[in-house]
Amino acid sequence: MKNLVLVAAMGLASVNAYAVDIVGLYxxxxxxxxxxxxxxxxxxxxxxxxxxxxxxxxxxxxPLAGNWLANTATSSWLTPTASQGETLDPSVDGLYTWTTTFDLTGYDAASASFNAQFAADNSAIVYLNGNQIGTSSGFSSWSTFSATAGNFVAGVNTLSFVVTNQAQDFGNPTGLRVEFLTSNVATVPEADTYALMLAGFGLMGLVARRKNTA
Structure with a gap:
């Protein structure tokens, strides 16, 4: 009987969620x-x-010629207009919100996490589902941000980068750059997988009872 219990436990472990990269983080x-x-x-x-x-x-x-971090094959800067060096916000600080979403439907949101880095001209605050998770104060070096289980929700999650461009009347572009370094989330086994496992455990229990009465 002890062996059967051990087998059952191993069977449950086999359908436990396993970690995968979070889909939708670009x-x-x-x-x-x-x-x-x-x-x-x-x-x-x-x-x-x-x-x-x-x-x-x-x-x-x-501004990528000796000012902003150089683009790489991994990520590039984004700017609000097609002219990347365009002077913006000559007299009043500019406020720009960059938003991206990802969907954790079918995953265990309580298990999710990621580590990332970003840079902005001039500064930025990053929010996950409305909660601040990091700040950046420059465009010549990276700032890190991360999120753990308590920051995520089931279903659609929203990352927002609020960038402030300080007013200046010449040579005043703005932009954002983001790189995700690691991410993971546990999958949730489908209902039919649980049903098959429960059926298997029921059969194991029947076999155990027959052995005990033999």
Whole structure:
């Protein structure tokens, strides 16, 4: 009987959730060419007229020529307009909100976590589902942010990067860059998997009773 209990426990463990990468977390500019709009990040502003998405930048010209961190194959800067060096917010600080979402339906939100880094011109605050999880104060180095179980919700989760561009009347672009370093979440076994396991355990119990009465 003890062996049967052990087998049953092992069977339950076999259908326990297993960790996978979180689907829907995209680095800025990933899989988009320079000049294209990154549709993974929605853009809005209360101070400047902008489109619905930002534009992927290119190395070699301002502000990526010795100012902002250089783009890599992993991620690129996004700017509010197609002209990446355009002077914005000449007299009043600009406020830009970049938003991306990911869906944890079918996953155990309580098990989710990620580690990431970002940079912004001039500064930024990142929120997950309305809760602040990190800040960035520059465009020449990375700032880290992360989230653990208590920050996530079942279903759609929302990451928002609120960027402040300090007013200046010349040479004043703004942008955002994000890279996800690690992420994981546990899958939730489907109902039919549980049903099969329960049926198996019932059969094991029947066998055990027969052995005990033999």
């Amino acid at each position: 680095n800025t500019g990933a899989s988009f060419s320079a000049g294209a709009q990154d549709t993974n990040y929605a853009l809005s502003s209360t101070t400047t007229t902008v489109g619905s998405n930002g534009y992927v930048t290119a190395n070699g010209s301002f």
